[in-house]
Amino acid sequence: MKLQTRNLTHILTSLLLVLCAVSTTAAQDTGVLILAHGGSEEWNDLIHEAAEPLKANHKVEVAFGMANYVSMHHGLKALEEQGVSKIAVVQLFISSYSPIIEQNAYLLGKRDSLPETPMPLMHHVDEYKEMMGIEEEETAGHHGGGHRFYMPKNLQPIPLEAEVVLTPALDDHPVVAEILNKRIQELSSDPANETVLMVAHGPNSEENNKKWIDTMESLSQKIQSTQADNGTPYKQIFALTVRDDAPEPVFEQAKANLRTLVRQAGQNGEVIVVPLFLSSGGREQAVAQRLEGLDFEWSGKTLLPDPLITDFIQKSVKAGFAEMN
Template identity: 30%
Template sequence: MKRYWMAALLSCALAATAAAQERREFGVLVMAHGGGERWNREVAQTLEPLRAEQPLEIAFGMADAGSLQAAVDRLEAQGARRIAVVRLFVSGESWRERTRQILGLAPGAPPRPADDARAAHAAHGDHAMAFWRIHGDAAFALSEEGLMDAPEMGEVLAARARELSVDPAREDVLVLAHGPEDDAENARWLARIDARADAIRRTAPFRRVQVETLREDWPEKRAAAEARIRAFVRRAREEGGRAIVIPFRVQGFGPYRRVLEGLDYVADERGLVADPRVADWVRRQAAALRGELDDADTATARGSSL
């Protein structure tokens, strides 16, 4: 009997060791746009609970080969050999192909230059970012979804609307996002974020719920967007109610306070990362990518045995 229990304890210990090893060999790399100190801090704080579950690093700088390389190096130093790359962007289209090339999942990125220290610190002020294929031994899987595709973000919007509302029947809700330059892509942004805004419509009988994009970086498109946004907020007041403005941004309120200057509205000015459901979404993305990496390992093993 004693031998049985010793064998059972040894088996449990070996299983625990194997599980710990497997945990270390899987890592998560979260890509984020990056901003000022507060921007980066709020993203890091939101993702902090995930560090207890597996190695996790953040690469700020959109799709910059230098920051991605540094994050991969940190994960590999912790033992990660399979890495889920989750892009914490509003749109799943943002920087997707460029990132695939940098990770070596698609052709197109040149070899890393010898003077990669200079490339790694490219000036983001003029949107110059390092572009080369990173070095490393890890296998990668890349997320496809953006936050606009995430049902969890509908729950965030609904919660924000409930918190800010006092009389839904006399309130108009405006969900406001950055928006891209291309008109067809912008239409996809509007449709997908509007699908998330359905959660607001279900949570209370608001008078109106509308999604707009500011087209922030393109002056001609932005001028027309600003006019629509201001007209929506102004009408809410003119009709005897008020507007609730909810930013569909990773962090903060962006330029919206300036855009809405002089108008009567209510907003908490919080971005999506202030809500723990963002971490839930990252966790879900990472689990799906881990499954992809497991399937790839299984297929490789089968192929080698033939």
């Protein structure tokens, strides 16, 4: 009997070691590529800091840019060169309703065509041409806003050896609602008497803008539900986009709508304005500048820095690999 017990113990121990080895190998076999807009050194550092904890279990790379072929290519190849065969691509963008998200999907082979309005290369233009063997100077490009825009004539998906899963943008994820409510609470003293304006950048197209607003209103409902559970909801929450990159008449109308809403809400209570931007880089401060001369509470704090963004990345990776398996 003792011999049988020793043999059983030996078998179980061996099995446990094998399972641990398989688990370790599986973790080493997985990679994470984080996509984000990119900005100043401080902006980019906040993304790297949010991604750092994932390195305990996965190889991690970050690709900055708006669906930039070169930065995405480098990030994916860096992971493949480290022996990664499965990659979760996490999109740290505010909304899924954008040509950036559509082009990300195309470049990763998850969509058959480019978006109706493709995203040009704003960085790494010469490197792209060298990668593709383009010698002649194509005319599909221009300079603007300090950037050199270049739209390849025949942009193709990135060649991949690893299996890739693409996870959704931030959208109305509960983590986003929780962070936004923290930002609001820092400015709040009497919720029942406060109108909150949640303000995001927004897209150019009317169709996508409606979807942005719908998603933001979903965030508003989550925030109000939390407030109700904890005592007092806010008087009301409005969702708006400033549409900085839209044609001037659209931009001016968005600006007028924002000012009008702040002015009217302020006649019957306090007004809190919170930016729905990923990281601090100047764009969010333009919201406050647009409201010059009006009374409202404002901190300018964006989603980052906040450890909950790391939670979002981790949850996205877990869901992505579960979908893949």
